[in-house]
Amino acid sequence: MAKKKTRAGIQSKAFLPSKLDVISFLDTMTLGVLFVNPTGRVLLINRYLEALTGYNREDIVGVHGENVIRSNLPTMGDPIGKALDSDAALTVEGDILNQSRKKIPIRFTISPLKLTTGKKAGAIIILEDISLLRDLDSKIHGFSGQEKIIGHSPQIQEIFELLPIAARTDASVLITGETGTGKDLFAEAIHKSSKRSRYPFIKVNCGALPESLLESELFGHVRGAFTGADKDKPGMFRLAHGGTLFLTEIGDLSLPLQVKILTVLDDKEFFPVGGSKKVSVDVRIIAATHRDLGELVRQGKFREDLYYRLNVLRLHLPPLREREDDFRLLLDHFLREFKENLHKTIKGFNTACIKALSAYNYPGNIRELRNIVEYAVNVCPDETIRPEHLPKSILALLQGQPSAFTQTDQGSLEAAQAPAVNTNVFTMPVPGGWGEVEKGLILKALTKSGGNRSRTADLLGWSRSKLWRKIKQHGLE
Amino acid sequence: MKILITIQNDEVAPRFDLTSEILITETEAGKIIGEPRIILLTGSSGEDICALATKENITLLICGGIEDAHYQYLKWKKIQVIDWVIGPYEQALHSAMTNDLKSGAILSGAHTPGEQS
Numbered sequence: 001m002a003k004k005k006t007r008a009g010i011q012s013k014a015f016l017p018s019k020l021d022v023i024s025f026l027d028t029m030t031l032g033v034l035f036v037n038p039t040g041r042v043l044l045i046n047r048y049l050e051a052l053t054g055y056n057r058e059d060i061v062g063v064h065g066e067n068v069i070r071s072n073l074p075t076m077g078d079p080i081g082k083a084l085d086s087d088a089a090l091t092v093e094g095d096i097l098n099q100s101r102k103k104i105p106i107r108f109t110i111s112p113l114k115l116t117t118g119k120k121a122g123a124i125i126i127l128e129d130i131s132l133l134r135d136l137d138s139k140i141h142g143f144s145g146q147e148k149i150i151g152h153s154p155q156i157q158e159i160f161e162l163l164p165i166a167a168r169t170d171a172s173v174l175i176t177g178e179t180g181t182g183k184d185l186f187a188e189a190i191h192k193s194s195k196r197s198r199y200p201f202i203k204v205n206c207g208a209l210p211e212s213l214l215e216s217e218l219f220g221h222v223r224g225a226f227t228g229a230d231k232d233k234p235g236m237f238r239l240a241h242g243g244t245l246f247l248t249e250i251g252d253l254s255l256p257l258q259v260k261i262l263t264v265l266d267d268k269e270f271f272p273v274g275g276s277k278k279v280s281v282d283v284r285i286i287a288a289t290h291r292d293l294g295e296l297v298r299q300g301k302f303r304e305d306l307y308y309r310l311n312v313l314r315l316h317l318p319p320l321r322e323r324e325d326d327f328r329l330l331l332d333h334f335l336r337e338f339k340e341n342l343h344k345t346i347k348g349f350n351t352a353c354i355k356a357l358s359a360y361n362y363p364g365n366i367r368e369l370r371n372i373v374e375y376a377v378n379v380c381p382d383e384t385i386r387p388e389h390l391p392k393s394i395l396a397l398l399q400g401q402p403s404a405f406t407q408t409d410q411g412s413l414e415a416a417q418a419p420a421v422n423t424n425v426f427t428m429p430v431p432g433g434w435g436e437v438e439k440g441l442i443l444k445a446l447t448k449s450g451g452n453r454s455r456t457a458d459l460l461g462w463s464r465s466k467l468w469r470k471i472k473q474h475g476l477e
Numbered sequence: 478m479k480i481l482i483t484i485q486n487d488e489v490a491p492r493f494d495l496t497s498e499i500l501i502t503e504t505e506a507g508k509i510i511g512e513p514r515i516i517l518l519t520g521s522s523g524e525d526i527c528a529l530a531t532k533e534n535i536t537l538l539i540c541g542g543i544e545d546a547h548y549q550y551l552k553w554k555k556i557q558v559i560d561w562v563i564g565p566y567e568q569a570l571h572s573a574m575t576n577d578l579k580s581g582a583i584l585s586g587a588h589t590p591g592e593q594s
Binding site: 054059060061062063064066067068070071072074075097099100101102103 | 488491492495521541542543544545548560561563581583587588
């Protein structure tokens with residue numbers, strides 16, 4: 001290998017200017033550094049990378065770089081090859097296997113190395129261990145926003161099981177469910193646990209704007225496209241580049257805009273309003289609606305091809321009236337939330353109030369329950385929320401209405417008919433409230449199954465061992 | 478002895494869990510019996526290769542980098558693993574047949590000094 005002196009001075013260890021001890025400098029860095037030649041073979045690694053990979057740099061000169069760092073870069077479309085072909089550096093996140101056979105998350109920065117003559121000398125790859133950043137990110141965001149979603153019922157557990165699957169792919173997701181069932185929360189949870197989580201999550205309500213404005217909102221416009229368009233506007237598709245665009249109330253979208261959305265989904269590019277230059281985007285679509293899209297397709301109000309394009313993964317969120325196991329859990333959660341926010345000393349609801357709340361059928365679902373609890377916490381002057389603290393409209397509606405939670409209500413009725421000891425305050429203390437609720441659920445399921453533990457476990461959506469553990473925990477043996 | 482090698486082009490694949498091609502061969506008294514089989518996997522999955530290794534009653538698995546969970550699983554299934562091998566898979570196979578292959582081996586064919594420029 002002939003020695004050449006270059007202005008950059010770095011081509012391999014052999015080419016370094018004798019007076020510049022770059023290798024010692026590289027060895028002080030707390031980043032892995034790997035130099036490869038144009039065919040991807042190792043020229044040099046620094047001490048940090050030696051420690052990370054377990055290889056001595058003298059032993060691996062000439063070995064293919066991938067055999068040294070053992071990264072998942074080849075699965076990302078060969079970024080090293082791309083860096084070698086271009087003049088620009090690029091950064092990607094992936095992982096490597098270290099010498100302890102452990103997968104380490106790494107941020108790779110790959111830059112081409114060029115001689116002053118313009119000849120490609122190879123590439124420099126900087127490896128930054130981002131384990132701590134990932135840990136911090138998971139502490140800050142938890143599992144992807146899912147912690148905001150409350151529920152232990154089998155219906156909601158089924159949805160929880162689907163979330164990681166939806167997060168792993170880039171396929172479109174259609175979330176259906178009545179208003180107030182938490183479609184937005186689930187969409188955000190999918191985004192936050194997906195690989196797109198570092199990029200924007202943008203929500204557009206398709207039912208909130210007239211067609212012409214919505215088109216400009218989604219696809220942007222160029223200056224002069226219409227009266228008042230005095231400057232270019234990027235549009236939500238472009239702003240969501242790399243991330244997720246959440247189209248809520250997709251059932252309200254006009255047919256012409258449905259065509260344009262379909263085109264973007266297929267081609268990943270579009271023309272802004274008034275523009276003549278196509279814009280390319282990489283955006284994942286999550287759509288939501290409270291409408292029956294299948295019925296809208298039959299009525300000719302929604303394009304069948306767009307329906308199938310969106311309906312790749314489907315999440316149907318159950319209404320609150322079908323989540324009886326979650327009702328008291330949500331009630332407890334919202335009470336605690338508003339009590340803390342409003343600095344109130346409320347201890348709970350009395351039995352009549354629980355009975356009234358259980359009897360209501362919640363057309364507005366969880367959002368409505370939350371609003372009711374917020375109202376009650378605001379209105380209640382003392383430590384116990386009573387029916388008179390509930391919104392008058394709810395109480396009026398309850399006249400003659402059958403119970404929404406027949407099972408739950410039975411418990412409440414029993415509680416209401418219980419001896420005087422229990423009558424004043426509903427026995428749902430705010431601290432540790434779920435424990436009491438869980439105990440009640442187990443008892444109710446045991447009663448319903450006639451004491452049969454297998455059937456009880458099925459009713460609760462638990463394994464037999466979990467039921468056994470919980471029975472023991474609550475002293476129900 | 479039944480040997481499985483994770484391969485990529487002509488070399489031992491750098492990563493077990495990202496391997497999409499494997500070679501299976503049987504040896505006896507330092508000689509290859511029959512024709513080695515090269516199997517293309519439908520995807521790359523460490524779990525799938527572990528399952529295949531147990532199903533095929535592999536006794537020795539030669540690979541590059543491997544995660545500890547997969548390594549421990551194979552050991553638990555009584556499969557000998559020689560990992561962290563760098564170099565041409567044919568050379569790795571012949572070294573294994575003569576009991577010269579060790580974990581962490583960088584085989585002579587792995588280096589291409591002529592390419593260092």
